Structures are given as structure tokens and as C-alpha cells.
Amino acid sequence: MADEGYLYLAGFLDEAAVLAAREEILYKFAIVGEIDSVNHPMMDAVLADETYVHEVNAIAFTESLRAGIAYTNVVLAPKLIEFFSGFLGGPARAFDFRWPRFMRTGEFTGIHCDGPYITRGTRNVWSTWIPLGDVPMINGPIMILERSHRLETLRDTYGRRDADRENLGWLSEDPIGLQRSLGGRWLSADFKVGDVLLFGPDLVHSSLDNNSPVRHARLSSDTRYQLASDPPDERYNGADTSNPHGGPRRVFLPGKAAGNNEDFQDEWKLVDKDGRLRRTPAFGRD
Numbered sequence: 001m002a003d004e005g006y007l008y009l010a011g012f013l014d015e016a017a018v019l020a021a022r023e024e025i026l027y028k029f030a031i032v033g034e035i036d037s038v039n040h041p042m043m044d045a046v047l048a049d050e051t052y053v054h055e056v057n058a059i060a061f062t063e064s065l066r067a068g069i070a071y072t073n074v075v076l077a078p079k080l081i082e083f084f085s086g087f088l089g090g091p092a093r094a095f096d097f098r099w100p101r102f103m104r105t106g107e108f109t110g111i112h113c114d115g116p117y118i119t120r121g122t123r124n125v126w127s128t129w130i131p132l133g134d135v136p137m138i139n140g141p142i143m144i145l146e147r148s149h150r151l152e153t154l155r156d157t158y159g160r161r162d163a164d165r166e167n168l169g170w171l172s173e174d175p176i177g178l179q180r181s182l183g184g185r186w187l188s189a190d191f192k193v194g195d196v197l198l199f200g201p202d203l204v205h206s207s208l209d210n211n212s213p214v215r216h217a218r219l220s221s222d223t224r225y226q227l228a229s230d231p232p233d234e235r236y237n238g239a240d241t242s243n244p245h246g247g248p249r250r251v252f253l254p255g256k257a258a259g260n261n262e263d264f265q266d267e268w269k270l271v272d273k274d275g276r277l278r279r280t281p282a283f284g285r286d
């Protein structure tokens with residue numbers, strides 16, 4: 001971890017448990033019409049032509065994704081918590097909030113470090129990226145900028161900022177330009193069910209585009225772990241984690257789902273008084 005900025009634990013988690021989480025989440029995306037489980041096996045996560053996710057209570061929908069028992073069994077797997085307890089040298093805990101991601105074709109996550117988003121409690125906090133099913137590179141998994149965690153200038157500038165207080169956007173919109181200026185290679189992999197990628201708050205990362213030619217959605221989870229004795233980031237921990245960034249109510253639903261979100265900057269989407277995603281004229285799949 002110190003040398004490379006990440007640990008890639010291939011086949012670490014129980015495959016059946018991860019597939020159960022995939023199934024649980026896909027049922028919910030099928031219910032809101034995001035995937036076509038009528039003409040295709042649900043576990044293939046083939047995107048449907050029309051979504052009606054904007055018709056439902058998105059607060060309840062996204063909370064049900066995070067609260068699902070099979071998903072919880074993956075992110076709180078004793079093996080994972082024990083690993084972190086050993087890694088951190090004391091009892092570890094997961095953040096109460098979790099970030100399950102459903103990425104449609106054409107979508108990606110912009111370039112950032114986690115530091116500005118999750119370190120109000122402690123900087124000794126570690127992210128875990130878990131593919132919920134196989135995620136080959138064509139389906140747009142995470143990618144990391146090699147050894148970027150060692151860049152002191154980045155760590156001491158951007159890395160010390162607070163995304164909410166400073167309304168921070170992506171670190172860069174230009175992966176090639178950023179790579180030229182910071183050095184290192186962009187690294188990714190054909191991730192398999194059971195794999196886990198761990199990294200710290202200073203590692204530059206984003207995702208590849210989901211370019212699935214057969215319209216497979218990409219499903220994954222990012223979750224955070226820390227020493228139980230360290231102060232928690234209050235936004236994502238405690239009795240109420242329903243609106244971590246404060247202000248008008250938003251839900252974590254990355255991608256284009258609410259339209260007019262071409263750069264996918266807005267992973268947290270505004271909802272109306274009924275909890276429905278606020279519609280824009282550009283709303284829809286395309």
C-alpha cells in the first residue's frame with residue numbers, strides 16, 4: 001500500500017455472497033425499469049430502453065439499495081473487517097453510508113481523490129472498490145493513476161480541500177493531460193466477482209467509460225473503513241446519513257439518470273417534495 005497506493009485482493013470475497021448482492025440490487029433496478037429482465041437474464045444487467053426511475057421515490061429507492069441485507073453482508077463481511085483491523089492495527093469499522101454504483105453505458109466517474117470527500121473525521125480512512133459481478137475493462141471499472149498517492153504537492157493542496165465546503169468539482173476533465181503533468185500510468189483491470197481493490201485518500205482515480213457493446217450496466221460498490229476509535233466523518237456516520245452533503249435534499253444516484261448531467265459531475269441529485277428526481281427538459285435515457 002505504501003509503495004503503490006493500492007492493494008488488489010483478487011478473489012478475496014465469497015463469490016456467492018457478492019452475486020447475491022448483485023441480484024438483490026438488480027431486482028431493484030429492474031423494478032424501476034433501468035434494466036430489462038424480461039428479455040434478458042436479470043443477472044446480465046442489460047439496460048432497458050426506457051427508465052421510470054424518475055417516477056419513484058428516489059429517497060426510498062436509494063436507501064433500499066444501501067440497506068439491502070445481501071449488499072450489507074458484502075460490505076460488512078467479517079473477512080473484510082478483520083482484514084482492516086489487521087491492516088490498521090485495531091478494531092476497524094465501516095462508514096454507515098455506502099456508495100453502490102450502477103453505471104449505464106456511456107457513463108463514467110470523473111477524476112478525483114477521496115481525501116476532499118471523506119476525511120473530516122480522520123485521514124486514516126481507506127476506500128474499498130468492490131465489483132458486484134465481473135467488471136471487465138469494456139464495462140468501465142475503476143482506474144487509478146499509478147503512484148499518485150506519493151505526489152506531495154497534490155496531497156497538500158487539492159488533497160486538503162473540503163469538497164462540500166468548497167463546492168469542489170472533478171480534479172480534471174482531461175485524463176491524458178493530467179497523466180502527462182503528474183506522471184504514472186492509468187491502471188485498471190478486468191475485475192472478477194470476489195475481487196476487492198483498496199486504496200487511500202490520496203490516490204487519484206476515476207473510472208473508464210462503460211462501453212459495453214451489449215449494454216451491460218456496471219455494478220460496483222465503494223465503501224470506507226477506519227479505526228473504530230478514530231473520530232468518524234459526521235456526514236456519513238451516525239443516526240442520520242440521509243443527506244450527507246446538507247442543503248436541499250439529494251440522493252446518491254450517479255450517472256445521467258436525471259438528465260442534463262452530461263459530465264456526470266452531479267452524483268448527488270436533487271429530489272422534489274415527494275422524493276422524486278427533479279426532472280429537467282433533457283431528462284431520459286438519452
Ligand SMILES: O=C(O)CCC(=O)C(=O)O
Nearest residue numbers: 101109129142206207222
Ligand atoms: O466506481 C467508480 O466509478 C468510482 C469509484 C470511486 O470513485 C471510489 O471508489 O472512490
